[in-house]
Amino acid sequence: MPELPEVETIANGLNKRMAGDRIDSVWLGSKPEPLKSSAEEISSALEGAQVQRVRRVGKHIVFDLESGKNPGGGQWIVHLGMTGQMLVAAPETELPKHTHLVAKMASGRELRFVDPRRFGRLEVRQSSFSGPGSEPLQIGLEEFSRLFHRSKAPIKAALLNQKLLHGVGNIYADEALFRAHIRPRRRANTLTSAELRKLHAALQKVLQAAIAAGGSSISDYVDADGEAGYFQIQHRAYGREGKPCVKCKTPIKKIVVAGRGTHYCPECQK
């Protein structure tokens, strides 16, 4: 589900509501839980911890924690996979199906991790988490160009590779390539410096615009308050198969690249 703009929206919402609050107790579902750390490690790291701050790194939500048990803090890392949600809710509201974790807060609210497909991952750690790659919103043009210069993969696949840039997913890869007039199947190392410049600018612009719109809600994405985003109405390629290109009216094509549905304009993108 969530890519950089959605995770950013969720993390900001959580930060607003949770910063300074304390986790009193943690309930974990008994199914094969979507955990990277063990259930005991998670409970023991979270219970009694105060949330200093919640922020986004790549597609991960990072809770900076402070507690007597873990002096100097520790971090709770959440990856939402395709369908994960982090919801702040009043305890009396109905617990959604597929709730895998509930943290009862000192304020009386509950933080709930809900994930039908269970692709999401929870992890606690002591060392500081920096993510697998570079931040798309911070990277400069030179470093950006260097990342893609060596890769023979299709540029779409390279954009999805979290070890290069982290945070870009299927929607924003298609949208950035559309806005930069580049075909998704172009080998990354065949892009000219002018094209790399356009892609760098297009990617940052589309991510910023999506954050401003609260992310894209295709089916089940909601922020920490359960509110949908509305950037999907500004999509120009993703999900527009057969519809006229907003620029030249040519029908948008859908193909498979890197195993993912990929949308582009055969006229505008070269």
Added chain:
DNA sequence: ATACCGACCTGTCAGC
């Protein structure tokens, strides 16, 4: 080393 492809899960929707 690099790059494709199925597997991991559940839900939904189109087509028969």
Added chain:
DNA sequence: TGCTGACAGGTCGGTA
């Protein structure tokens, strides 16, 4: 109405 198959915002590990 109900079944089947394809597909979905992500990542990982195996294989070529």
